[in-house]
Amino acid sequence: MAGKGTPATLLLAKRKITHTVHSYTHDPRHDSFGTEAAEALGVDPAQVFKTLVAEVDGKLTVGVVPVTGQLDLKALAAAVGGKRAKLADAGAAQRATGYVLGGISPLGQRTRLPLVVDDSAQRFATVLCSGGRRGLEIELAPADLVTLTGATVAPIAA
Numbered sequence: 001m002a003g004k005g006t007p008a009t010l011l012l013a014k015r016k017i018t019h020t021v022h023s024y025t026h027d028p029r030h031d032s033f034g035t036e037a038a039e040a041l042g043v044d045p046a047q048v049f050k051t052l053v054a055e056v057d058g059k060l061t062v063g064v065v066p067v068t069g070q071l072d073l074k075a076l077a078a079a080v081g082g083k084r085a086k087l088a089d090a091g092a093a094q095r096a097t098g099y100v101l102g103g104i105s106p107l108g109q110r111t112r113l114p115l116v117v118d119d120s121a122q123r124f125a126t127v128l129c130s131g132g133r134r135g136l137e138i139e140l141a142p143a144d145l146v147t148l149t150g151a152t153v154a155p156i157a158a
Contacts, residue, residue: 002121005105006082006132007108008099011020012140015148019140026102026135031103032051036136037128048137049121051104053093053113056082060096062115064129064145065157069118072158080117103133106149111130115151122153 005013012019024040026033038045050068053060063071073085089099098110106115106129121127121142125151129145131138146153 005138006105007110007130008105008138009108010129011108011148013139016108016147017140017144019144020046020126020140021131022130022137022139024135024137032067033130033134038067041128042136043128044122047124049106050116051106051130053088053090053097053104054085055088056080056085056114057091060088060092060111060113061085062097062106062109062113062149063118064115064121064151064158065118066120069157071158075154075156076116077158079156080114082136099130099132100134103130103136105108105132105138106145106151107138108132112150114155115149117146117151117153118157119153119155120157121145 030036034050038048063076075084096111128137
């Protein structure tokens with residue numbers, strides 16, 4: 001797959017957004033994709049964000065939180081005006097986003113879902129998120145992530 005872009009990287013190139021693509025060799029034995037990325041790339045884990053798909057009142061919604069924390073489902077629901085949230089079924093998440101688990105990017109998803117980025121992202125000049133496959137991270141300004149995805153920014157990490 002070397003040299004082949006993902007929907008996320010293609011979107012960034014098309015929109016001419018300043019970003020850096022980082023790749024590393026994914027180890028399937030690693031228990032956390034996000035912490036694996038932080039370790040492999042030598043960056044602060046609080047600056048690496050994971051993308052989680054949840055159901056809020058039956059509607060798929062995306063939460064983007066630091067790999068150092070968990071998604072607060074109640075806070076995610078509140079951020080989008082909902083009442084109840086639960087993590088989405090893996091198959092539903094993959095079908096809606098067009099990405100595999102461990103490689104779900106908040107950018108370039110097949111279906112544009114409501115998206116909330118944890119407010120801690122604003123502490124950094126750049127953040128890293130999945131580039132659309134395991135072993136591929138994209139570094140970009142948090143404001144660009146929010147603009148490209150139409151995200152809401154709210155405290156959703158526990």
